[in-house]
Amino acid sequence: MDSFNLSGITPFVGLQPESGLFQIQERTYQYLLLLSGVCIAFTSLVQILNSRKLSVNVPSEGRTGKFDLYGGAYRFIKDGRAILLGGYNKYKLDTFKIPGVERWTVIINKQELIEEIRKAPADYFSLNEATSEQFASRWTLGTSVFSENFHVNVVRNQLTRCLTARFDDVYDELSHSFDVLVPAKEDGWLTVPALRTMQKIVCRTSNRIFCGLPLCRDEDYIELNINLTVDVINVSNELSKIPEMLKPIVGPLITTIPKRFKQGMKHLRPILENRFRLYEQYGNDYPNKPADMITWLIEEAPENMKRDVIDLTKRILAINFAAIHTSANSFTHALYHLAAEPDKYVAPLREEVERVIDEEGWTKGAMTKLWKLDSFMKESQRFNGINLLALNRKVLKDYTLSDGTFLPVGTFVAANVTGTHRDSAFYEKPDEFDGFRFANIREGSSEEELKHQMVQTSSDYLAFGHGRLACPGRFFAVNELKAMMAYVLLNYDVKLEKEGIRPSNIYKGIRLLPNPTAKLMFKKRKVA
DSSP states (O other): OOSOOOOOSSOSSOOOGGGOTTOSOHHHHHHHHHHHHHHHHHHHHHHHHHGGGGOOSSOBSSOOOTTOTTHHHHHHHHHHHHHHHHHHHHSTTSEEEEEOSSOEEEEEOSHHHHHHHHHSOTTTEEHHHHHHHHTTGGGTTOTHHHHTOTHHHHIIIIIHHTHHHHHHHHHHHHHHHHHHHOOOBTTBOEEEEHHHHHHHHHHHHHHHHHTOTTGGGOHHHHHHHHHHHHHHHHHHHHHTTSOGGGHHHHHHHHOOHHHHHHHHHHHHHHHHHHHHHHHHHHOTTOTTOOOSHHHHHHHHSOGGGTTOHHHHHHHHHHHHHHHIIIIIHHHHHHHHHHHHSHHHHHHHHHHHHHHHHHHHOSSHHHHHTOHHHHHHHHHHHHHTOSBSEEEEEEESSOEEOTTSOEEOTTOEEEEEHHHHHTOTTTSSSTTSOOTTHHHHHHHHOGGGTTTTSTTOOBTTBOBTBOSTTSOTTHHHHHHHHHHHHHHHHHHEEEEESSTTOOOOOEEETTEEEOOSSOEEEEEEOOOO
């Protein structure tokens, strides 16, 4: 996803029982459904007469009739991937639109238009407003996280720069996490729930840099962050299916996020208040000041927010949401590919990791030399992705694209990741997973070495977005993911419960998820 960078009645993110989102009493929920039906009927009549002010004169996919205001939106929730692929193949050099409950989203296929959107002035297109609405911020992460997003600079700058100096801590935490959460033995296979386990490992490893020891290993804090991630996705999914006028009624009834923030305050308030005292006593250069996310946020915050415990807590949890939501999913996708084809990939990847680690040790520099592993992880991103769309923007001023497409204020616009990543004009045999696709390109030409690294974005590789607003945390995330996979390759053998059959992805609207119920089997390697 390319911000700090971010379904049906049943949950789609593998809800755990403790998440609480769907613990609404049945009678209350039935009342809400009835109320929703009445309001939808009323707003449909209003929109038939009124909402065409947001009409965009391009072909549509997923909505069939002028009076079918909601049916198309629900069809997209169910069949979004097929609709996006169909629209890409049908309108490859043009734009098309997909329906939402309240508005159209214009989908960009053409590379030149992708470049135009990414270069457009900020007063015409807003990533923050698009993301804020996508995640229903008023009832999830809070509007200030998007309107005062100083944390993005912290992620882009301080977090990225700290990697070299703090890579020892990253490695220490991920190795400890695997030892605790995947305690496999040499004489038998250990079965673990794949996605949930990787969420915990990503959470622990990331929080070693975000807030440090001992909090990064606190079970209650880990569960809080994972459940918050699940709840944000599910609350925003549910609210995306109802009209704007109903959200102030339904939002407070279904959201569990205030409970999560209260739980977060329990853990973070003592740490934050202690930091405040040290700043007041010693100034910015107090003894043994931690180089962590808490320090960077306090120092980067506007003056009126530097001592705001509530806001800083929300921001730390929001950054955790972004890290867990994207990195854990990406790592699980890649593990499924590795376990599905071990004979093809394990030996060459393991040989590379052993050679580079022997030469460089566990360092950030070593990660840059793992070309095959970088390629494998990038190909998993291409093949699966984080979302089906990227460069999500809300139009702030009327804008006409260079192809003549007129975008009125309030329209959403996005690039078609699904179609682009499966286009044979950009990728040979795009529907096949080729783990060494990008390594082979890099080895074939010195000019291609940097272009095809996993962290690099382009108009034909959109997993992290593209341009100045591409995912600011991708440099940290890529190094973390590669270190985790390198550790797995050196320390475990991995297989699927059903050998050779990769668990199917789950798709809902623009979102996708590695299979949340699949399990992986680990066995500790015998190392001479």
